[in-house]
Amino acid sequence: MLQEVSKLISLQSVDSDIKSLMQEQQELPTGLRGLESNLAALQARTAAKQQELEETRKQHRQMEAEMAMLDEGITRSRQRLMEIKDNIEYKAMLKEIAFKEDRKDQKETEVLELLEQIESCTAHLESLHQESSVLQEALEKSRAEVQAEMAQRQEQLQTLLAQREEIEKAIPKQLVRRYDFIREKRHGLAIAEVRQGVCQACHMNLPPQKFIELQMDKELMTCPHCQRIIYYAPQDENGASDPAQAA
Protein backbone atom coordinates (compact mmCIF):
# COMPACT_ATOMS: atom_id res chain seq x y z
CA MET A 1 0.00 0.00 0.00
CA LEU A 2 1.20 3.50 -0.80
CA GLN A 3 2.60 5.19 2.26
CA GLU A 4 0.44 8.25 1.68
CA VAL A 5 -2.65 6.06 1.62
CA SER A 6 -1.87 4.38 4.90
CA LYS A 7 -1.25 7.81 6.46
CA LEU A 8 -4.59 9.02 5.12
CA ILE A 9 -6.31 5.95 6.58
CA SER A 10 -4.83 6.79 10.00
CA LEU A 11 -5.86 10.40 9.56
CA GLN A 12 -9.41 9.40 8.75
CA SER A 13 -9.55 7.07 11.72
CA VAL A 14 -8.46 9.87 14.07
CA ASP A 15 -10.85 12.28 12.36
CA SER A 16 -13.78 9.96 12.83
CA ASP A 17 -12.91 9.61 16.53
CA ILE A 18 -12.71 13.40 16.79
CA LYS A 19 -16.08 13.70 15.10
CA SER A 20 -17.81 11.28 17.46
CA LEU A 21 -16.18 12.88 20.48
CA MET A 22 -17.43 16.30 19.43
CA GLN A 23 -20.88 14.89 18.86
CA GLU A 24 -20.85 13.39 22.35
CA GLN A 25 -19.80 16.76 23.74
CA GLN A 26 -22.78 18.36 22.05
CA GLU A 27 -25.20 15.72 23.25
CA LEU A 28 -24.03 15.45 26.85
CA PRO A 29 -25.77 18.60 28.17
CA THR A 30 -29.10 17.64 26.58
CA GLY A 31 -29.58 15.10 29.38
CA LEU A 32 -29.95 18.05 31.76
CA ARG A 33 -32.82 19.65 29.84
CA GLY A 34 -35.48 17.40 31.40
CA LEU A 35 -34.38 18.19 34.95
CA GLU A 36 -34.08 21.88 34.14
CA SER A 37 -37.59 22.10 32.75
CA ASN A 38 -39.02 20.15 35.71
CA LEU A 39 -37.34 22.58 38.06
CA ALA A 40 -38.60 25.57 36.10
CA ALA A 41 -42.17 24.20 36.28
CA LEU A 42 -41.82 23.64 40.01
CA GLN A 43 -40.51 27.16 40.51
CA ALA A 44 -43.45 28.56 38.60
CA ARG A 45 -45.86 26.60 40.82
CA THR A 46 -44.01 27.83 43.91
CA ALA A 47 -44.24 31.44 42.75
CA ALA A 48 -47.99 31.08 42.12
CA LYS A 49 -48.52 29.55 45.56
CA GLN A 50 -46.44 32.29 47.15
CA GLN A 51 -48.63 34.89 45.49
CA GLU A 52 -51.75 33.11 46.67
CA LEU A 53 -50.37 33.14 50.22
CA GLU A 54 -49.59 36.85 50.06
CA GLU A 55 -53.06 37.64 48.76
CA THR A 56 -54.69 35.56 51.48
CA ARG A 57 -52.59 37.32 54.11
CA LYS A 58 -53.64 40.67 52.71
CA GLN A 59 -57.31 39.65 52.86
CA HIS A 60 -56.76 38.48 56.41
CA ARG A 61 -55.24 41.83 57.42
CA GLN A 62 -58.15 43.69 55.83
CA MET A 63 -60.64 41.47 57.59
CA GLU A 64 -58.93 42.03 60.95
CA ALA A 65 -59.04 45.78 60.36
CA GLU A 66 -62.74 45.61 59.50
CA MET A 67 -63.36 43.59 62.66
CA ALA A 68 -61.50 46.13 64.77
CA MET A 69 -63.68 48.88 63.28
CA LEU A 70 -66.82 46.90 63.99
CA ASP A 71 -65.62 46.36 67.57
CA GLU A 72 -65.04 50.05 68.00
CA GLY A 73 -68.48 50.75 66.58
CA ILE A 74 -70.06 48.31 68.97
CA THR A 75 -68.28 49.82 71.98
CA ARG A 76 -69.33 53.32 70.93
CA SER A 77 -72.92 52.23 70.42
CA ARG A 78 -72.97 50.61 73.88
CA GLN A 79 -71.67 53.83 75.45
CA ARG A 80 -74.36 55.84 73.70
CA LEU A 81 -76.96 53.33 74.84
CA MET A 82 -76.39 54.47 78.45
CA GLU A 83 -77.19 58.05 77.51
CA ILE A 84 -80.41 57.29 75.60
CA LYS A 85 -83.60 58.02 77.51
CA ASP A 86 -86.09 57.58 74.69
CA ASN A 87 -87.51 54.08 74.49
CA ILE A 88 -87.82 53.89 70.70
CA GLU A 89 -84.34 55.25 70.17
CA TYR A 90 -83.06 52.79 72.77
CA LYS A 91 -84.61 49.84 70.92
CA ALA A 92 -83.24 51.10 67.60
CA MET A 93 -79.76 51.30 69.12
CA LEU A 94 -80.06 47.77 70.54
CA LYS A 95 -81.03 46.56 67.07
CA GLU A 96 -78.05 48.35 65.57
CA ILE A 97 -75.71 46.74 68.10
CA ALA A 98 -77.17 43.29 67.41
CA PHE A 99 -76.68 43.86 63.70
CA LYS A 100 -73.05 44.88 64.17
CA GLU A 101 -72.40 41.88 66.39
CA ASP A 102 -73.88 39.65 63.74
CA ARG A 103 -71.58 41.16 61.17
CA LYS A 104 -68.68 40.68 63.52
CA ASP A 105 -69.57 37.00 63.94
CA GLN A 106 -69.63 36.58 60.18
CA LYS A 107 -66.25 38.27 59.88
CA GLU A 108 -64.85 36.03 62.60
CA THR A 109 -65.89 32.93 60.64
CA GLU A 110 -64.30 34.38 57.51
CA VAL A 111 -61.12 35.19 59.43
CA LEU A 112 -60.93 31.59 60.62
CA GLU A 113 -61.38 30.35 57.08
CA LEU A 114 -58.61 32.67 55.87
CA LEU A 115 -56.33 31.48 58.66
CA GLU A 116 -56.94 27.89 57.58
CA GLN A 117 -56.18 28.86 54.01
CA ILE A 118 -52.96 30.58 55.11
CA GLU A 119 -51.96 27.49 57.04
CA SER A 120 -52.59 25.13 54.13
CA CYS A 121 -50.84 27.47 51.68
CA THR A 122 -47.83 27.66 53.98
CA ALA A 123 -47.67 23.87 54.28
CA HIS A 124 -48.02 23.47 50.53
CA LEU A 125 -45.27 26.03 49.94
CA GLU A 126 -43.04 24.23 52.40
CA SER A 127 -43.43 20.96 50.48
CA LEU A 128 -42.86 22.74 47.17
CA HIS A 129 -39.66 24.25 48.56
CA GLN A 130 -38.52 20.82 49.69
CA GLU A 131 -39.33 19.31 46.31
CA SER A 132 -37.42 22.15 44.63
CA SER A 133 -34.37 21.68 46.76
CA VAL A 134 -34.31 17.92 46.08
CA LEU A 135 -34.58 18.60 42.35
CA GLN A 136 -32.03 21.39 42.54
CA GLU A 137 -29.61 19.04 44.24
CA ALA A 138 -30.18 16.36 41.58
CA LEU A 139 -29.62 18.96 38.89
CA GLU A 140 -26.39 20.20 40.48
CA LYS A 141 -25.19 16.62 40.72
CA SER A 142 -26.02 15.92 37.08
CA ARG A 143 -24.39 19.15 36.03
CA ALA A 144 -21.22 18.21 37.86
CA GLU A 145 -21.28 14.78 36.22
CA VAL A 146 -21.77 16.27 32.79
CA GLN A 147 -18.97 18.74 33.43
CA ALA A 148 -16.64 15.95 34.49
CA GLU A 149 -17.56 13.98 31.37
CA MET A 150 -17.07 17.05 29.22
CA ALA A 151 -13.64 17.63 30.73
CA GLN A 152 -12.73 14.02 30.09
CA ARG A 153 -13.88 14.29 26.46
CA GLN A 154 -11.95 17.52 26.13
CA GLU A 155 -8.81 15.81 27.30
CA GLN A 156 -9.36 12.94 24.84
CA LEU A 157 -10.00 15.50 22.15
CA GLN A 158 -6.70 17.26 22.86
CA THR A 159 -4.89 13.95 22.59
CA LEU A 160 -6.59 13.16 19.30
CA LEU A 161 -5.88 16.62 17.90
CA ALA A 162 -2.23 16.22 18.79
CA GLN A 163 -2.25 12.82 17.10
CA ARG A 164 -3.88 14.33 14.06
CA GLU A 165 -1.22 17.00 13.88
CA GLU A 166 1.53 14.37 14.00
CA ILE A 167 -0.07 12.31 11.23
CA GLU A 168 -0.75 15.39 9.16
CA LYS A 169 2.92 16.42 9.30
CA ALA A 170 3.87 13.23 7.46
CA ILE A 171 1.47 13.87 4.57
CA PRO A 172 2.09 16.38 1.77
CA LYS A 173 0.10 19.55 2.44
CA GLN A 174 -1.62 19.45 -0.92
CA LEU A 175 -2.89 15.95 -0.25
CA VAL A 176 -4.17 16.95 3.19
CA ARG A 177 -6.07 19.81 1.58
CA ARG A 178 -7.54 17.42 -0.96
CA TYR A 179 -8.47 14.98 1.81
CA ASP A 180 -10.12 17.76 3.86
CA PHE A 181 -12.00 18.96 0.81
CA ILE A 182 -13.41 15.52 -0.04
CA ARG A 183 -14.13 14.80 3.61
CA GLU A 184 -16.21 17.94 3.88
CA LYS A 185 -18.18 17.10 0.74
CA ARG A 186 -18.57 13.41 1.56
CA HIS A 187 -19.93 13.27 5.10
CA GLY A 188 -16.60 12.87 6.84
CA LEU A 189 -15.34 10.01 4.70
CA ALA A 190 -12.59 10.93 2.25
CA ILE A 191 -10.85 7.64 1.74
CA ALA A 192 -12.51 4.32 1.05
CA GLU A 193 -11.44 0.77 0.61
CA VAL A 194 -12.33 -1.14 -2.54
CA ARG A 195 -13.27 -4.77 -2.03
CA GLN A 196 -13.91 -7.14 -4.91
CA GLY A 197 -14.11 -4.17 -7.20
CA VAL A 198 -16.72 -2.36 -5.09
CA CYS A 199 -16.10 1.01 -3.44
CA GLN A 200 -17.03 0.46 0.21
CA ALA A 201 -18.19 4.03 0.66
CA CYS A 202 -20.59 4.45 -2.26
CA HIS A 203 -21.07 0.71 -3.00
CA MET A 204 -20.58 1.19 -6.73
CA ASN A 205 -18.48 -1.04 -8.96
CA LEU A 206 -15.20 0.26 -10.25
CA PRO A 207 -14.61 -0.28 -13.99
CA PRO A 208 -12.54 -3.53 -14.19
CA GLN A 209 -9.54 -1.76 -15.71
CA LYS A 210 -9.53 0.77 -12.92
CA PHE A 211 -9.70 -1.98 -10.30
CA ILE A 212 -6.71 -3.69 -11.90
CA GLU A 213 -4.78 -0.39 -11.82
CA LEU A 214 -5.73 0.08 -8.19
CA GLN A 215 -4.40 -3.32 -7.25
CA MET A 216 -1.10 -2.43 -8.87
CA ASP A 217 -0.76 0.22 -6.17
CA LYS A 218 1.22 2.64 -8.32
CA GLU A 219 -0.54 5.94 -7.75
CA LEU A 220 -3.24 7.62 -5.74
CA MET A 221 -6.63 6.93 -7.31
CA THR A 222 -10.18 8.15 -6.77
CA CYS A 223 -13.53 6.42 -7.07
CA PRO A 224 -15.13 7.51 -10.37
CA HIS A 225 -18.54 7.57 -8.66
CA CYS A 226 -18.01 9.30 -5.31
CA GLN A 227 -14.61 10.91 -5.97
CA ARG A 228 -13.21 9.57 -2.71
CA ILE A 229 -9.60 8.49 -2.58
CA ILE A 230 -9.62 4.71 -2.87
CA TYR A 231 -7.26 1.94 -1.89
CA TYR A 232 -7.00 -1.77 -2.12
CA ALA A 233 -5.91 -3.87 0.85
CA PRO A 234 -5.30 -7.47 -0.20
CA GLN A 235 -5.06 -8.71 3.40
CA ASP A 236 -8.60 -7.49 3.93
CA GLU A 237 -10.16 -9.41 1.07
CA ASN A 238 -11.25 -12.12 3.54
CA GLY A 239 -13.44 -9.55 5.20
CA ALA A 240 -11.25 -8.54 8.12
CA SER A 241 -12.31 -5.25 9.58
CA ASP A 242 -10.51 -2.14 8.55
CA PRO A 243 -10.15 0.88 10.82
CA ALA A 244 -10.77 3.22 7.92
CA GLN A 245 -14.28 1.82 7.51
CA ALA A 246 -15.18 2.38 11.13
CA ALA A 247 -16.41 5.88 10.31
Ligand SMILES: [Zn+2]
Ligand atom coordinates in the same frame (compact mmCIF):
# COMPACT_ATOMS: atom_id res chain seq x y z
ZN1 LIG B 1 -17.09 5.43 -4.30
